[in-house]
Each structure stands twice: as structure tokens, then as C-alpha cells.
Amino acid sequence: MKALKNSLLHALGVLAIAISSSHAQSGGSPAAPATDGLPNWAFIWDPNVKVPAPDDKPNLLPGSSASYSWKQARDLFVAPDWHPGDHGPMPDIVAKGRKPDVRACGSCHRAEGTGGPENSNLAGLPVSYFVQQIADFNSGARKMSGPDSPAKTFMIGSVKGVTDAEVLVAAQYYSALKPTRNVKVVEAETIPKIGEARMFFTKSPGGGIEPLGRRIVEFPDNNEQFELRDTHSTFTAYVPVGSVAKGEALAKTGGSGTTLACGICHGPALKGIGPIPRIAGRSPTYIVRQLYEFKTGGRSASAGALMKQVVEKLTPEDIIALAAYVGSLEP
Numbered sequence: 001m002k003a004l005k006n007s008l009l010h011a012l013g014v015l016a017i018a019i020s021s022s023h024a025q026s027g028g029s030p031a032a033p034a035t036d037g038l039p040n041w042a043f044i045w046d047p048n049v050k051v052p053a054p055d056d057k058p059n060l061l062p063g064s065s066a067s068y069s070w071k072q073a074r075d076l077f078v079a080p081d082w083h084p085g086d087h088g089p090m091p092d093i094v095a096k097g098r099k100p101d102v103r104a105c106g107s108c109h110r111a112e113g114t115g116g117p118e119n120s121n122l123a124g125l126p127v128s129y130f131v132q133q134i135a136d137f138n139s140g141a142r143k144m145s146g147p148d149s150p151a152k153t154f155m156i157g158s159v160k161g162v163t164d165a166e167v168l169v170a171a172q173y174y175s176a177l178k179p180t181r182n183v184k185v186v187e188a189e190t191i192p193k194i195g196e197a198r199m200f201f202t203k204s205p206g207g208g209i210e211p212l213g214r215r216i217v218e219f220p221d222n223n224e225q226f227e228l229r230d231t232h233s234t235f236t237a238y239v240p241v242g243s244v245a246k247g248e249a250l251a252k253t254g255g256s257g258t259t260l261a262c263g264i265c266h267g268p269a270l271k272g273i274g275p276i277p278r279i280a281g282r283s284p285t286y287i288v289r290q291l292y293e294f295k296t297g298g299r300s301a302s303a304g305a306l307m308k309q310v311v312e313k314l315t316p317e318d319i320i321a322l323a324a325y326v327g328s329l330e331p
């Protein structure tokens, strides 16, 4: 696979490509103000949204005999394990992290790697890809754009402190998990009115609707279940009308030179091949962030050079369309 990657790199001549700047995007969001070209709806962080002080009272959820308090659920050194039968033994680094700096990988990415729109679904990622990403975060070759949210700060803080052995054991654990379908992609002109958006969108408790515009708005279907970190949580991602078909055409044909067919490298069903990760069925919000990072140089590691040719000519609409399509696929 290394040989294939190298020959692809060569054939595509991608190393010489300069990354052009991105285009401005619309789509109002209650989150951080838009900075130049940043799809701010995919990089949510609003420190003004306050979370209630967590208490010790145990919470129960349907379909699980476990119970966790809000104090535990908000503790980044705890990975709530609502469904112990769904996975093998969690390594300590995933379940508890290592104080003082390494937060439990499973607190943000969840016990089964299911994650959420604000982080990343890790289930089934290739071990070598996983390990390389941690090295890239550490070296600065992979950055996270947008405001300095706790998700970003604590992810970087955590990977700065891990040992190679801990990374490997976490990679092996998450890689062995079978990804499940947890996002439903829905095309819509109007969406439920957005309420608070601290690190992800929530629906306004007062109801109502608002126009979607040119963006993707991904809601947890049940905020409490998601925030208690239940890995059976599901999400609905609203995408502009027509974007799934547009994304499918781009993904399958490359759109007459706009991009390259994704299947060449990510495999025919986009479930990943060798060291190249799965993109099928992942959070469309996550996919948008990554395409943005490849395009603007936030992901500039050598393996990412293969993606430069893919994203170079994509417009903000193309990025939304591709994310809508790949998010709608079976993982």
C-alpha cells in the first residue's frame, strides 16, 4: 500500500500544487462569527452558552443497565460505558486517560468511537492511519481551524502527552470496532429552529423553523442521551436540497476534472482501503471540516498531499455536496 500511495503521489504530481484560498460562505450561525472563508457552522464554539453545574445524581437511559451522573459524563477522565457488551475491553487510555494532561480518548470519542459532529468517529479506522494522525497533530502538520474550543484544546493537550504505546493500544482498540450508522442525512429548505450551539447545534426548545441556507446543520436527535455520551445516540444532518445527487456525481466521476473520483483511493464503497480511512457514513460536519483543512493547508502532512488535487478546485457548495453524499452512505 505504501508503494501504491507513493506511485499515486508521483502520478498525480500533487506535490507542486499550491493551495488556493477558499471562498466566503454564507449561512448564519449563532456560533462564532465567520472568519475569512471559514464555514463557521462546521466549527462551532460559543463560550457564552453556559452548561448547568453537573450533579452527582445517577441518570438512566433506555436500553442500558448502566447509570452515570452529569459529573461523570462531563469529566473528561471518564468514558461512560453504557453498552459494555458492544465492545472488547477498553484500554486505560481510552477509558480513563492519564492525569494530568491526557484526557480519556473515550470521553470525547466515546467508548465505541462513535464521536459526535464536533469531534471524529474513530470506529474501524486503519491502525497506521490513526497512529499517523496523532503524530501529525503533534508535529503541527495537522491543525484544527476555527475558534479554540475545549474539544480542540483538550484533543491537542491529550495527544501531546500520550506515549507511542498508548497511541498504539488506542488505535488497535478503535480500529477493531465495527462502525455503525448513526447519522441520517435529510435534504431540506427549512430546518427546526436552532437553539443553543455551544459545540454543536441543538434545536430551539421553543420549536419553530428557519431557513437552512447554504450550510449543513447537524443535530443530535436526543441532546441528553448524546451529552451523557451514549454510543447509541443518533444524529440528523440537514443538507441543501439537491446536494446528495450533486455530491454523488462528483464523488463517482470527479465531475469532469473538478476533483477525482473518491473511490480510487477510499475504495469502491468509500469504506477505506489499507492505510486510507473510511469516509462513508461519517458525520457530514466532520467531512466538511476535513475538506476545508486539506484545501487551506490545515492538513498538510505528506499523506494529505494525495487530497490536495481532490480539494483544490472544490467550491464551498461542492464541499457541502460531497459531505452530504458520503455522510449518507452505509459506513
Ligand code: HEC
Residues within 6 Å of the ligand: 076, 093, 102, 103, 104, 105, 106, 107, 108, 109, 118, 119, 120, 121, 122, 125, 130, 131, 133, 134, 144, 150, 151, 152, 154, 155, 158, 159, 162, 167, 170, 171, 277, 286, 289, 290
Ligand atoms: C476533548 C475531546 C477529545 C479528546 C479527549 C480526544 N480527542 Fe481525538 N479528536 C478530538 C477532536 C475535536 C478531533 C478533530 C476533529 C476535526 O479535525 O474536525 C479529534 C480527532 C482525532 C483523530 C483523527 C481521526 C481521523 O479520522 O482523522 C484521532 C485518531 C484521535 N482524535 C484520537 C484520539 C486519541 C487516541 C485520544 C486519547 C489519547 C483522543 N483522540 C482524545 C477530540 C478529542
Ligand code: HEC
Residues within 6 Å of the ligand: 008, 132, 250, 251, 259, 260, 261, 262, 263, 264, 265, 266, 276, 277, 278, 279, 287, 290, 291, 299, 301, 303, 304, 306, 307, 310, 322, 326
Ligand atoms: C488520490 C487518492 C485520494 C483520492 C482520489 C481521494 N482521497 Fe481522500 N484521502 C486520501 C488520503 C491518503 C487521506 C489521508 C490523508 C492524511 O493522512 O492526512 C484521505 C483523507 C480524506 C478525508 C479525511 C478522513 C478522516 O478520517 O479525517 C476525507 C474527508 C476525504 N479524504 C475525502 C475524500 C473525498 C470526498 C474524495 C473524493 C472527492 C477523496 N477523499 C478522494 C486519498 C485520496
